[in-house]
Amino acid sequence: MQVIVETRAPQGAEWRSWSEQRVRFAMRRLQSLVPLAKVRLSDVAGGQRISNKRCQIQLRTDKQGVLVVEAEAPDWRSALDNALGRAVHVLTRGWHRTQKRSRARVSISQLSAAV
Numbered sequence: 001m002q003v004i005v006e007t008r009a010p011q012g013a014e015w016r017s018w019s020e021q022r023v024r025f026a027m028r029r030l031q032s033l034v035p036l037a038k039v040r041l042s043d044v045a046g047g048q049r050i051s052n053k054r055c056q057i058q059l060r061t062d063k064q065g066v067l068v069v070e071a072e073a074p075d076w077r078s079a080l081d082n083a084l085g086r087a088v089h090v091l092t093r094g095w096h097r098t099q100k101r102s103r104a105r106v107s108i109s110q111l112s113a114a115v
Contacts, residue, residue: 001031007041015041015076023057026084030091036060041076055079057087064094 003023005016023037038058043051053076059067067090071082 001027001034001037003037003039005039005041009041009043019076019080022080023084026088030088030095033061033063033091033095034059035062039080041080044072053079055083057083059087059091061091061094063098064091067091 001024003020005019007013007016019039019041023039024031027034027037036059040054040056040058042054042056044054045051052072052074054070054072055076056068056070057080059069061067067087069083069087069090071079071086073079073082
């Protein structure tokens with residue numbers, strides 16, 4: 001899985017390697033489904049001199065297309081963890097749906113006829 005981290009904030013450069021490791025850890029069981037992950041870290045101007053951090057994760061999957069998840073929090077660590085939690089949940093839910101569809105449905109009458 002290729003992970004690309006983008007940030008324009010000056011202190012965001014410090015978070016690049018940490019966020020890449022965090023994404024790889026969170027997606028370790030789903031990395032066969034996600035060949036590319038893009039992470040964007042940015043500052044969001046809030047009211048009353050409060051600056052929130054935004055994390056946008058874009059996952060390119062083979063079967064589900066492109067998944068984009070955003071999260072805002074007071075710090076980048078929380079924003080990244082929230083966005084990764086949502087992304088993993090959506091990916092696993094989609095994976096389970098495809099697994100249920102691929103199973104063959106056999107009625108009881110078909111089973112008794114085969115015996």
